[in-house]
Amino acid sequence: MFFIPYLLACGDQTATDGSDVGPDDSPTETDTDGGTGSVGGTDTPTDPPTDTDTGPPTDTDTGPPTDTDTGSPTDTGTGPPPAFTVEIPDLYDVSAHPIGAECPDGLPEIYSCDGSNPQVAWTGIPAGTVTLALIFDDPDAGDYPHWAIYNLPPTIDGLDAAISGASIPLPHDLPSDPVAGIEARELKNGAGDIGYFGSCPADPHVYRWRLFALNAILPAITSGNGFDQFEELEDLAGDAQMDVAVACSAYGPGF
Secondary structure, three states, rough: OOHHHHHHOOOOOOOOOEOOOOOOOOOOOOOOOOOOOOOOOOOOOOOOEEEEEOOOOOOOOOOOOOOOOOOOOOOOOOOOOOOOOOEOOOEOOOOHHHHOOOOOEEEOOEEEEEOOOOOEEEEEEOOOEEEEEEEEHHHHOEEEEEEEEEEOOOOOOOEEEOOEEEOOOOOOOOEHHHHHHEEEEEOOOOOOOOOOOOOOOOOEOOOOOEEEEOOOOOOOOOOOOOOHHHHHHHHHHHHHEEEEEEEEEOOOOOO
């Protein structure tokens, strides 16, 4: 039979790497990293490949990005500019009168046609204003001209009472700014006089006070009567107008 010589021929042999792997020995599993290795071969690595990974990647992120926003923008307290307004402080309440629905502020009698002007105050002059112009008239009587004063310096915040009127001698002492070349001027009124002419209607009227903020010094207005001069001033103010503030006053018999 042929298998006996085969066994004799195979016998015990020494592996080329010096390890004893005779036929009766089970293949040595030397893969220590838990792998299956080569069960029928000579997989003999004694150590797993050196693992140079010493842990998870070093976390150099020290935290969330630094928040450099220290809060809402600094409030400088400036806010929006105040509204441009004009008022006559010395008025009284006439809202109970029928005309009060149109204007609830009554003009005291001392400021009527035989008196002088009331105090006029304003706030919120627009930035860049060069001069101011004030027009006091009566829309209930065809825009009857009562008082107009222009080229007022923007550095003032109002006009004092009793600076103009039939009882105030000319020339009237008006605000000016010689450094800026600004000198206030008055126009003729409906009675033909220069300066303030108060209210004295036969029945209650509502009067209009307009303050114009202008971007220019206006030229002198000298020709024509009060109506003509007021119309010319309105045209010039319209061309140079930056803003206008309006107030009202009521006056007449019965209140």
